[in-house]
Amino acid sequence: MLFINRNRRLSQEGIDFHQIDKEWHWDNFIILQAFVASMIFLWINPSMTNYPIWNISGIISCILFHIGLSEPLYYCLHRLLHSSYFFQQYHWLHHSSKVNHPYTAGHATFLEHLLLCVIVGVPVIATTLIGHGSMIMFYGYFLVFDFLRCMGHSNVEVVPCRIFDTLPILKYVIYTPTYHFIHHKDMKTNFCLFMPLFDVLGKTLNKISWDLHREMHSNEGKKAKAPEFVFLAHGVDIMSSMHVPFVFRSLSSLPFSTKLILFPMWPFAFLVVLVMWAKSKPFLLTFCHLRGKLLQSWIVPRFGFMYFLPFAKDGINNQIEEAILMADRIGVKVLSLAALNKNEALNGGGKLFVTKHPDLKVRVVHGNTLTAAVILNEISQDVKEVFLTGATSKLGRAIALYLARRQVRVLMLTQSTERFKSIQKEASPENQNLLVQVTKLQAAKHCKTWIIGKWTTPREQRWAPAGTHFHQFVVPPVFEFRTDCTYSKLAAMKLPDDVQGLGTCEYTMERGVVHACHAGGLVHLLEGWTHHEVGSIDVDQIDLVWEAARRHGFKPV
Template sequence: MVATLSGWPWENLGCFKKYLLYGPFVAKVVYSRFYEEAPNGSSDWYLHILILCALRGLTHQIWSSYSNMLFLTRNRRILQQGVDFKQIDREWDWDNFIILQALIAFMVSYMFPFVEKLPLWNIKGIIALLILHTAVSEPLFYWVHRYFHENHLFTHYHSLHHSSPVPQAFTVVPYKMFKIIPFMRYLLYTPTYHSLHHTEMGTNFCLFMPLFDAIWKTLNGKSWELHKKISSNQDKHGRVPDFVFLAHIVDVSAASHAPFVFRSFASLPFSTKIFMLPIWPPTLLVLLVMWAWSKIFLYSFYELRGRLHQTWVVPRFGFQYFLPFATDGINKHIEQAILRADRLGVKVISLAALNKNEALNGGGTLFVNKHPDLKVRVVHGNTLTAAVILNDLPKDVDEVFLTGATSKLGRAIALYLCRRRVRVLTWIVGKWITPREQSWAPSGTHFHQFVVPSILSFRRDCTYGDLAAMKLPDDVEGLGCCEYTMARGVVHACHAGGVIHFLEGYTHHEVGAIDVDRIDLVWEAALKHGLKPVSSIKV
């Protein structure tokens, strides 16, 4: 049986309709402004509530965005684990508490009408509030919080708060402030203080002021030393990834799918949403700044069998890869990423999509030939992509019509099928296949796709496959964002190919032409390590 008040009363409204609860506030403000000849001041109260709710939501979003900007905060993170999909789903309705506080403010104004006439700003009132907070609110919160850690209350009401294993807290507060003013450590709550409460729950109960934990002897002795240690890590490299996937920006809309924009949106496969349209202009501006800044940044990370896998991003738009004059600049940034990975001690760096374009750098051969002493292995991952496509074909197929047979992948697929005595018919077309060219395919054709960009679905009497992909093993930890349009836990086959290159400990560079003899070898290695072809996964 569900405990009383253990859930939100408006849960059945869903994640969007619940905002209708703000309707009475908006209605009151609009009615007072436009229909009352002599407003009584109550509309100001409701307007202030709406503004405060908006500011609290904005503050939460800014904090979430900054904490997910791993290229800025990775050395300040208290817990190094990634936030996974389960935690994101548990925290999906994080803004329910803002709605609750708005409704409480509404009830207070109904029960005590005089609050509607309180001034917007009053120095004496601020001082009174500080005294009340210090003398009443903080110690009251301390004891209520302690009681909520008792068995019954914790199980039914407080356990959800502790079900998030990775609080996204990091030290943004300089340790020197506490060194200069020692007593300040008892007045100011720090992220390490909060994080330790989640790992050692019998300590650090205060809301803002550790003073009361010190008085009642529940202050965790590690709080300040941990804060000092993490604050001093600011300029250090931190943990070195074993594997890096070097991605790139597809377009302006897809750039908003990064975890540091909206974490919840990034945890779902990318699709264009109407609510994202207002942020298109600022997203473009940010991308232009990053383009001018021209730094490779850390996008996300996850752990597989205790080894760190990171995604780095080259700040270049997809269309730039098709501009002849942009070739040298793009290759320069890819080369910088490879050399940086080599200096850090990364084992494998895998090139995504257009970063390994044959016309751009020969599928990575440009960098390997230029730097023959690289310790990091450069991988395009297309051997596994070819394997995924080939194993997606029916086993009894005896004839295949192949377009793009002169491409790196097309050539390998054609040679492999010919070895299996499958008749291969070719048709040489570019990536931008037109509706007229698609019309030549017979009705019922299935288009298997293996290159970017994907061909557009023009034929209703045909079916279109997704880009080759594989699901990562079940023991992946900390994965909390989807790779472009892929489902949760699914990555492009070239990404998975780089993972297998690392897990198998291959010592060669996988660049240039695909070695047809290795297709079956890589496929079997992928299955051995728990990767699954997407087409075989039951939804």
């Protein structure tokens, strides 16, 4: 949860798709240990009837066996695995993860998992054989063992240094995430399982272990580095709200789709949503780096349906305004508004905030100039007529005017003659006749290029002739009902190849692909433009933004 722990992060790198895929089967050790433990349990006591629930002497015995047997055995085996042969054959896999994560604890070869079974099994078996076994000891030891392993591989320092100041001996009894983080940076030191005492005895203790631990805690009250770019998103619905790394890292690394495993979690997610609404603060969702610039996504705790409730308008704008002012305060350079956060009816494509706060240092960007460019570059140069719904919207207006310049006849579906006339007057006199108002879908029954900017039902799609291609900029995208037609996805662009630390898919987009408005904000930052991109789209800027995006390595999908 970056919005909670970003000041305590040991490595500022993000976990990318490559690491997530490598660690996909991190839970193999749980399956193996459960199998081995079951076999041993049945071997020691086939009837499974003699174990008490609780036995205090068994707990003490288990701890003593752990300290006397497991810790030194692990220390010796771990050092052996770092010898040239064993490291190259087996242990390299564990150290191939760039950023420590609790799942990294289970990312190892089969030999290492077998050795770990021995380490974790010795205290349990020994305690049981001397007659002090209990159910609490058996399950408790495994749970505590795995918890400490995962804690040590965390990328966040969670152990307060005040504990060590109060009882200095604890430094040698329990390790910290910082302590094990050092081992992954300097692999000749800090080999212990959980107790640094054995590194002291083996003379492999890294000298900076405690100083770095204290330094991490001294950072807690400091401000984290301000991102250069923020993408201000919002929730779509309860189910998609769980498409975040701190729920299921694996699922969030894939394009969003409804999974059966998410249904039991829906009530809990709903309660979290209620808390978010009550708290009403934007929070940090994820981050990555591009060309040395820190990019972050914040999310406003509002969901899609709320944007269409008249009484919610002011509350939503207040949330967006607060996020903009917060970004301005901490030194963000560009803040890009996602989806409905820049709705024309809500805030005029962000113009409301720029007008209200003329001294903003942060640049507010709706990114729709690049969205228009992506859609327009999908349309073949030999197309002479298109049918456009959502024709008087911000995007619809820009697309219509641009196509008229290309000598394309645009059938603009709108009931508002006044708004149509206003757009038509913006075209040059010689191109005004290319913009044609239509009020019914039947007018497009011979047009094979449709640009959908307003939700179109399967019944309405029937008016399109066979072979029609549907371009679209409507959220959510229309149902792909016609099997004899083709459909474009929402306007999107693939990020440059040198993006780092990206491990989350943006809603339904493929890996490394973002919505065009998101890419538009990034281009604004990379180009160093100092103007706000709010309100109506400047048609003269469409080609300029497209060329800038391609120059920076963004690719059409």
